[in-house]
Amino acid sequence: MTDDSAPRSLGRADLELALQAAGLGEFEWRRAGDVFVINQRTREILGLSGEVIDASDTGPFYTAVHPDDRGPLREAVVAALKNDDRFDVEFRLVRPDDGRNVWIRCAGVPVRDVEDRPQAAIGVVEDITERKLEESQRLTLMAELDHRVKNVLAAVQALAFQTAKRTTSLDSFLQTFAGRLKSMGSANELLTAARWRGAAVDHLAAAELGGLAPSQTRWEGPELFLTPRAANALSLALHELVTNALKYGALSTDQGRVDVRWGRREGGGFELLWLESGGPSVQPPSHHGFGTTLLSQVTGRELNGETSIEYNPGGLRARLKAGPSALVERPETVPQAPKPRAAEAAPVAAGEADLKGARILIVEDAVLLALELETGLKEAGAEVIGPAYELDEAMGLLDQKIDAAVLDANLNGQSVTPVAEVLAQRGVPFVFATGYGGAAGAPAGFDAPIIRKPYDVTQVAAAVGELLQRRSQPA
Template identity: 35%
Template structure:
């Protein structure tokens, strides 16, 4: 143990005195080495008084001289060439067997930066054994029994270090969370055990000493009776002493010397054990007579401690993996119970013994939805409810662990014999539910190396924190505390928390989450529907205004507007048939020609690979193709019996799609005398909405148009077809004439009036409009319909009952719907013809022609 601290005689006696003592500013070195501090230009500005004894040059002669005048050039060059390793706050270079004087004597050197000085320490090289001391490290590490307990690993490590250093005793000392220390293992040459298992108070190693142990990993005190050698001058020009934090020869504070003498120790060595960047513990080596170990061997010992820290990590990893495997088996068991329909509480209690095997405990509580379920040694429901409320206030979402529940919740002192410590595992969000594992109080006798409550006494220098005179065993009986939760148990608890959260969220909260998802989905659908309806209304308004502005007659306006609306409707049908996924460009071309070419589609040739077009681009392209097709049918290659159209689709070098429209053989082309809305759609829609390109040329030989869709508009492209088939159109139904009285069942008045007008245009003498199933059935009680057009959805009802009445009456009818011919719709209604909304004169005519034909059979 190391207690490097020195308090002033008049300082107030409290534990923070030790934590404030400048143990790195002692201004002396131990006699086994000498020290010089040089400026950036290698001028000696400080030197220890024993420089002449060590190096052969007095400190007075060295002061103010360049270092290269004190040592041979080979030695100086070797120092200078290795200075790059000094970079960084804790950078140190170690040089072994360096010749510094003409006598040929060799030295071990330590060089580091301290403020504006470069500090060099020289230790005369001892007798060479003819063997590389580093080679001793790996056999000792290899001898560690890694598959045994921590106690065995610690004892092996202490034994290996003793073999390397030769000290009378070596202890492995682990810091506790409160900074006290426990001796994990002790190996002594006399075979006795003096401190094994004992605790040392945190005051034995104050804060600044622990900080130095993290920076300087090995500390040798070769002789407690060595007065050391002062450094001259003692301070810099600004009055500050040299910072010797990283000095390997740094002298020892008087209090620590007294501490070691009280232990009967004349030489000591402390080697830091670092783990995860923090000070995990120390190897504490003691000798009953002076003992010096040269710098090279000390470096090998330091390497041994480094490698042991890796073994610690590996040891913990093995334990962690075991905990993970145990938890995985526990998860399988738990899921098996819940798969049989058991509640979470029932399932957890059923596997409580398995949980105890992974994380030993005395009692288990599941506190879920304010319900108390428990087994084993636990507080009452009322007592635990108070604990749960305190946990809500004090902990976060991670697992909470305590050995002393009364420190979190003082009333717990009353039932410490039932539950003194716990691991609380939150298994839901607020209000939290918990799985809590509890342990009973254990009455433990802790052996301290002296009374930890009396770290100070009156020494020769007055009231100060004087080291204990006695290290006799001081026994303390501890109560109100449970057996400590190990690192592996804490890790297993965290794994169990993950398992339970998964189960809780997937099973226990499934209904709530499903409701929430449904609500969110409904809101999303409403928002999306609202967005799309507004877009459609804006689009319809724009089509209406632009078609009106460019039309020369009411008939032309009606025809243009109707065609454009149905072009959008056909594109929408294609997209919805694929669940709003990308749709085929060739199918869109086929639909447009089928709708308007009137038997002339065989004169249309489509070459090149098909392309799947994104939904947004598809509707834009539908309007452009509609304008091109109708213009060709009215004025271009398809307006007579001789013209033809070749559509070529090809991928360009930028992964875009080129569409070439070439008309040949039609009447001579006359460029338009005015630029109407249709021309705007052809020339501007693709550039404006899709960031593509469009150009059209009115040549005498025929219209030529070229469009480019950017890669963003294309989901994917197919291979070139060997022999592309010409676009075919659906056969046009013969003209249909209706006679008699008709019925329209539609809850939208405007749509109903449009449908009635279409039927009257086809010959109906009268058309009755109704908006509900009840009204339609009531009218049919006293009237007979010769034909009927029924909407499927009428607000909160469907027209199935009216369709069945019409079937029974032998009346042909057509269903109008925006859903298309779905399997559910076909199954729900009597056999009938279905027309897609928005319908047109042509689609209604074709539907009734088919319905009348079917009824006549």
């Protein structure tokens, strides 16, 4: 009678199955004759034929190894045989059968005779081409990310400098700069959703015009996708036009209207028309600010085209022409068009958001942002709890009396959900201040307002004030 519960010994067939499941081929190097003995799987990986292969420097295996990798490969094997150690080396190889360039990992151990002399080596080989390709792509992406971050920082620095040179007060600078920074953020959000392959003109228009009165704005044109550089330029241009229309132009009255149209140009590129009507009589400006400079010079150059502005009495008219290099093919991943959202109020003085006596919890892992939030909320009269920079730190503050909270959605890789859950159970209102884009609602499905970064601190203060006001109203 046999005991079916007793473990059985693994045989040769089991080993073959295990190697096949792992995508590995096996080999044996024999000192006698200096040959490799390889199985079928190894032959498929290396593109070699025959069970016994010449292992000398002139044999089919070593001649297929990339010249720069032959030396390190041979040195690793020789060192292992000498020191009775395992070897594990990666190298490039041109397959003799089809000429494909592949990356191979080879690992093995020496086998010695009774007199401790190396007589053989046994090991496995693996095709790691896909992993090496992923590593190369990752390094390329990191380099590209580094390049883009530096470009964004340089653009923000230039934007701040140019805005400061042409504003006469701190409040004016903060309001103007915050709006331009928000516009850049909207364009980058669309580009990120499309994996930085391009952004659609209609999406950029919707991001800038979607929060305005539907009866006063309209935009239409064919589906066109812009390069990241052109998308940022057009986004800033539309923002400047919207800002001007709200302050002085067609959108400063209930009867005004803005129409935006675009289409392809003969020979490549596209042309966009901004048409205002029904607003106050337009007069050419007595002086030109940075917005005008941005439209007339920067936008045209960034679009590889030109920009013209006509101050017609019946309404401002702007024409933006872009060259063929501003357009790209439709990306594989295209985000949904931004949903129309309520227009954001202009930043207000900190004291105008009345948070007097309110105990506000700040949870934010970026120290500078947390300090800015703390300053802004205190100026509005709040008593700040925290700031908490880590999840555990935030959880430790929840036993205090809290009237409202400002939560960053992600704290150094950890979700802020546990904090939000406790606050929700206690009936404490909160807002999410997050850098994550997309059209999705609040993180984890919470019924809470979302303020996208970059933001003005007074937006946060106003949102918190509105939450507290709602909470104080009778049901």
